[in-house]
Amino acid sequence: MKKRSEMQLALQMVSGYGAEFSAWRMPGTDPAAYTNMDSYVERAKLAEQGKFQMIFIADTPALSNNLGPQTPMFPMDPMLALMAVARETQHIGLVATLSTTFNYPYNIARQFKALDVISHGRVGWNAVTTSDPLAAANFGARVENRQERYDKAHESIQIVQALWGSWEPDAWTLDVEVGEFADMDKIQPINLQGQYYASRGPLPIPPSEQGQPVIFQAGGGGEGLELAGKYASGVYANPYDITSALEHRQAIRQSAARFGRNPNDIKMFAGFMFSLASTEEEALDRRKQLMSFNPQEIPSRVSYLGSMVGLPLSVNSVDIDQPLAADLLKNAYANPMDPRSPRALKLLKEGLSVRDVLAHGVINYHPVVAGTPTQVADFLEEWFLAEACDGFSVVPDVSFDGVADFVNQVVPILQERGLFHKEYEGKTLRENMGVPYEYGLQEHGINE
Amino acid sequence: MKKRSEMQLALQMVSGYGAEFSAWRMPGTDPAAYTNMDSYVERAKLAEQGKFQMIFIADTPALSNNLGPQTPMFPMDPMLALMAVARETQHIGLVATLSTTFNYPYNIARQFKALDVISHGRVGWNAVTTSDPLAAANFGARVENRQERYDKAHESIQIVQALWGSWEPDAWTLDVEVGEFADMDKIQPINLQGQYYASRGPLPIPPSEQGQPVIFQAGGGGEGLELAGKYASGVYANPYDITSALEHRQAIRQSAARFGRNPNDIKMFAGFMFSLASTEEEALDRRKQLMSFNPQEIPSRVSYLGSMVGLPLSVNSVDIDQPLAADLLKNAYANPMDPRSPRALKLLKEGLSVRDVLAHGVINYHPVVAGTPTQVADFLEEWFLAEACDGFSVVPDVSFDGVADFVNQVVPILQERGLFHKEYEGKTLRENMGVPYEYGLQEHGINE
Ligand SMILES: Cc1cc2nc3c(=O)[nH]c(=O)nc-3n(C[C@H](O)[C@H](O)[C@H](O)COP(=O)(O)O)c2cc1C
Ligand SMILES: Cc1cc2nc3c(=O)[nH]c(=O)nc-3n(C[C@H](O)[C@H](O)[C@H](O)COP(=O)(O)O)c2cc1C
Numbered sequence: 019m020k021k022r023s024e025m026q027l028a029l030q031m032v033s034g035y036g037a038e039f040s041a042w043r044m045p046g047t048d049p050a051a052y053t054n055m056d057s058y059v060e061r062a063k064l065a066e067q068g069k070f071q072m073i074f075i076a077d078t079p080a081l082s083n084n085l086g087p088q089t090p091m092f093p094m095d096p097m098l099a100l101m102a103v104a105r106e107t108q109h110i111g112l113v114a115t116l117s118t119t120f121n122y123p124y125n126i127a128r129q130f131k132a133l134d135v136i137s138h139g140r141v142g143w144n145a146v147t148t149s150d151p152l153a154a155a156n157f158g159a160r161v162e163n164r165q166e167r168y169d170k171a172h173e174s175i176q177i178v179q180a181l182w183g184s185w186e187p188d189a190w191t192l193d194v195e196v197g198e199f200a201d202m203d204k205i206q207p208i209n210l211q212g213q214y215y216a217s218r219g220p221l222p223i224p225p226s227e228q229g230q231p232v233i234f235q236a237g238g239g240g241e242g243l244e245l246a247g248k249y250a251s252g253v254y255a256n257p258y259d260i261t262s263a264l265e266h267r268q269a270i271r272q273s274a275a276r277f278g279r280n281p282n283d284i285k286m287f288a289g290f291m292f293s294l295a296s297t298e299e300e301a302l303d304r305r306k307q308l309m310s311f312n313p314q315e316i317p318s319r320v321s322y323l324g325s326m327v328g329l330p331l332s333v334n335s336v337d338i339d340q341p342l343a344a345d346l347l348k349n350a351y352a353n354p355m356d357p358r359s360p361r362a363l364k365l366l367k368e369g370l371s372v373r374d375v376l377a378h379g380v381i382n383y384h385p386v387v388a389g390t391p392t393q394v395a396d397f398l399e400e401w402f403l404a405e406a407c408d409g410f411s412v413v414p415d416v417s418f419d420g421v422a423d424f425v426n427q428v429v430p431i432l433q434e435r436g437l438f439h440k441e442y443e444g445k446t447l448r449e450n451m452g453v454p455y456e457y458g459l460q461e462h463g464i465n466e
Numbered sequence: 467m468k469k470r471s472e473m474q475l476a477l478q479m480v481s482g483y484g485a486e487f488s489a490w491r492m493p494g495t496d497p498a499a500y501t502n503m504d505s506y507v508e509r510a511k512l513a514e515q516g517k518f519q520m521i522f523i524a525d526t527p528a529l530s531n532n533l534g535p536q537t538p539m540f541p542m543d544p545m546l547a548l549m550a551v552a553r554e555t556q557h558i559g560l561v562a563t564l565s566t567t568f569n570y571p572y573n574i575a576r577q578f579k580a581l582d583v584i585s586h587g588r589v590g591w592n593a594v595t596t597s598d599p600l601a602a603a604n605f606g607a608r609v610e611n612r613q614e615r616y617d618k619a620h621e622s623i624q625i626v627q628a629l630w631g632s633w634e635p636d637a638w639t640l641d642v643e644v645g646e647f648a649d650m651d652k653i654q655p656i657n658l659q660g661q662y663y664a665s666r667g668p669l670p671i672p673p674s675e676q677g678q679p680v681i682f683q684a685g686g687g688g689e690g691l692e693l694a695g696k697y698a699s700g701v702y703a704n705p706y707d708i709t710s711a712l713e714h715r716q717a718i719r720q721s722a723a724r725f726g727r728n729p730n731d732i733k734m735f736a737g738f739m740f741s742l743a744s745t746e747e748e749a750l751d752r753r754k755q756l757m758s759f760n761p762q763e764i765p766s767r768v769s770y771l772g773s774m775v776g777l778p779l780s781v782n783s784v785d786i787d788q789p790l791a792a793d794l795l796k797n798a799y800a801n802p803m804d805p806r807s808p809r810a811l812k813l814l815k816e817g818l819s820v821r822d823v824l825a826h827g828v829i830n831y832h833p834v835v836a837g838t839p840t841q842v843a844d845f846l847e848e849w850f851l852a853e854a855c856d857g858f859s860v861v862p863d864v865s866f867d868g869v870a871d872f873v874n875q876v877v878p879i880l881q882e883r884g885l886f887h888k889e890y891e892g893k894t895l896r897e898n899m900g901v902p903y904e905y906g907l908q909e910h911g912i913n914e
Pocket of ligand 1: 077078115144146147148164236237238241254255256
């Protein structure tokens with residue numbers, strides 16, 4: 019059995035390079051990793067050596083960013099990448115995002131369940147509604163209002179679950195002597211009809227070792243919480259600090275309870291980014307090297323940092339390799355709208371140069387630790403013991419060496435402290451996450 | 467360069483067992499091959515050793531048959547199966563069916579193109595409109611009339627092609643020094659708007675070594691011919707005899723010419739099934755063993771055979787292990803509606819027992835040769851030299867040993883006779899099929 023005293027780890031694969039958009043330019047990195055499945059497979063194998071519960075591939079069906087200096091944000095195709103990994107790993111969970119708005123439930127159900135069977139029960143589906151207008155345009159659609167997106171998501175998830183359960187657990191008899199491949203009386207249509215989606219079924223796929231894939235949800239908002247509470251066994255979140263993480267986790271647990279579930283059956287993973295080195299200074303140097311690949315972005319980062327601490331900073335008005343002058347700093351204050359601000363202000367007040375403060379990742383999308391393995395482990399321990407999360411969805415600055423470094427240097431510390439398991443508890447993702455077996459539809463109104 | 471004097475071979479993978487529904491019960495077969503990607507990978511590797519141009523996985527998104535004595539007709543998921551094969555082969559082409567009716571063009575374009583890039587240009591898409599009402603019901607739809615299905619298919623294929631071409635061939639600059647991952651000026655939206663489908667693009671995927679996947683079409687009819695003539699470089703067909711194959715091939719070639727293409731740029735593959743052994747008698751025994759797994763089907767097969775030759779045959783009125791009596795046979799005639807009838811009648815007149823005539827596969831969906839490697843090679847040679855096809859889409863009765871037997875026993879004969887290549891001509895499917903490089907939209911009216 020999975021113990022609550024142990025955190026869980028998911029490795030974010032992104033588009034193959036790491037969290038930093040300039041990661042593809044780091045020496046050692048394969049610049050074409052985006053199209054090279056070996057890079058996904060190698061990183062996943064390392065994560066499996068490190069006993070990570072899962073890898074996670076986020077996705078939006080669009081080219082959502084400018085590819086000049088940057089790599090794509092998402093993989094060429096998440097399901098094909100997971101398939102490559104499935105064939106060359108044995109234990110690690112395989113989770114990908116697929117949009118409930120821009121895929122037919124039957125196709126979602128089929129591809130995830132097939133992969134779940136192929137991987138012997140290691141698959142998870144992060145069900146998102148996709149709010150990116152560029153994605154909608156790829157399907158000849160406009161972004162629907164939030165209510166409609168989530169209404170569709172409820173129908174999609176219920177149809178997918180029902181299709182997953184359309185073979186009774188013992189339907190696949192495979193009796194060579196008698197000549198019964200399956201018991202057709204135990205393989206039945208689902209005949210679900212929603213307002214947006216409908217499906218007859220059955221799916222041509224038997225149960226997997228964990229019954230069916232684990233459902234994940236990502237992001238917040240009332241609609242997201244409801245989705246999580248009803249269906250999800252895992253939630254990906256990006257809180258910036260312990261306080262907001264605690265709040266989010268409580269809200270998720272309450273939502274699960276509201277829908278009659280045990281709050282312990284839903285695990286929250288907090289996004290976390292790291293830059294590892296043997297000293298903090300070297301870790302900052304690594305991040306400064308990454309920053310140096312895109313010097314044209316520095317001016318906007320500096321002024322963004324200024325807005326976080328109430329100062330009109332610009333590369334023309336300050337020397338970014340020096341600490342801020344005391345008479346400037348005395349007017350600074352932490353922007354109350356941005357939970358990352360207190361940390362930015364604290365570092366500036368400690369006398370770090372503007373460049374070093376930026377290198378600490380204060381304006382990044384995830385909390386960042388740039389430092390030693392012990393510093394990273396300390397951060398994870400603090401959040402976890404504060405019950406701010408059940409685990410972390412970690413992403414290295416640069417995957418090329420970052421995954422191996424985390425596995426070889428941080429994981430052993432967590433294990434020594436009793437904060438992370440030393441062996442997989444079971445064979446399936448459900449067993450390794452400590453969430454219950456599920457099979458078939460958890461009905462929430464699609465037939466009303 | 468590919469020579470016209472050489473036939474091409476595609477291996478049909480079906481659901482992992484072979485063409486015969488009882489193949490899963492043959493000794494040696496893994497009865498769970500359906501869920502075991504190893505079985506797909508091993509068969510594909512054998513086909514690659516035999517220099518097959520491609521494997522082909524047909525698909526319909528439905529459980530279209532009764533799983534009691536039979537296995538499913540289609541794989542759990544064709545794209546995942548191809549991905550497994552892509553990672554463990556180097557040369558062989560990878561073709562799967564995906565429905566233009568029940569997939570968004572963006573999703574089709576993305577998954578096929580990603581696989582094409584991953585496999586270094588070995589992928590083909592068999593674009594079908596899906597006429598199975600069970601499939602339609604899985605998407606909450608009814609089967610549309612043929613015209614509407616094909617109107618959608620034209621839009622789908624054009625949008626897919628345009629998305630495939632949404633990066634100019636030299637857009638992926640990958641300049642680590644300068645820091646340019648791609649030249650965004652050369653990655654443009656496609657903004658195609660049809661009556662049923664629309665997409666903005668671009669796809670987040672660079673060109674593959676063959677530009678983009680090869681398009682295939684399957685089946686006949688005026689609408690199918692038009693689709694083939696406009697877009698396809700390969701056509702899968704199931705003619706029963708040389709005459710109808712010749713007609714079909716001519717019609718395809720004329721259709722290509724009508725749309726301004728070189729008729730040699732479209733290759734027709736005739737479906738063909740074989741049962742191999744060192745003597746014809748042993749090959750028939752093998753097929754009788756397969757028949758014996760489903761004794762309950764024999765009565766209907768016998769009366770079906772009767773209807774092909776104008777006789778009211780039944781298991782009650784004749785001894786199926788004996789030749790038909792002369793006074794019964796004298797009333798027999800070949801049903802003019804069924805091109806398989808003359809062969810059935812000929813074998814009956816030669817004095818074969820009813821069971822042996824059935825074992826010859828006269829009522830099968832494909833032409834069948836049950837016999838020695840030389841007999842199989844003779845059949846293929848005759849069709850090919852008659853210009854009835856450009857190659858064959860072959861399917862063994864039982865994949866477990868049938869693929870290896872064909873590769874080891876039939877392929878060398880074809881090679882000796884100069885009818886089949888001894889080495890792959892190039893690296894991509896296009897090169898190995900001898901069809902030209904294509905990139906981007908071949909416009910046929912979507913913007914009118
Ligand atoms: C950690 C995390 C991961 C997410 N992953 C995805 C993703 O992979 N694909 C996606 O389209 N949206 C993703 N989202 C976005 C959410 O699903 C959600 O759409 C977003 O928070 C906006 O909220 P709304 O849907 O209520 O408008 C993610 C959000 C978070 C916080
Ligand atoms: C050799 C061959 C292969 C085919 N493969 C598929 C397939 O994989 N999936 C499918 O839905 N239909 C397949 N079809 C069916 C055709 O695409 C077509 O729908 C059928 O011939 C009916 O014609 P219609 O579309 O004009 O009604 C195949 C047909 C042939 C002859």
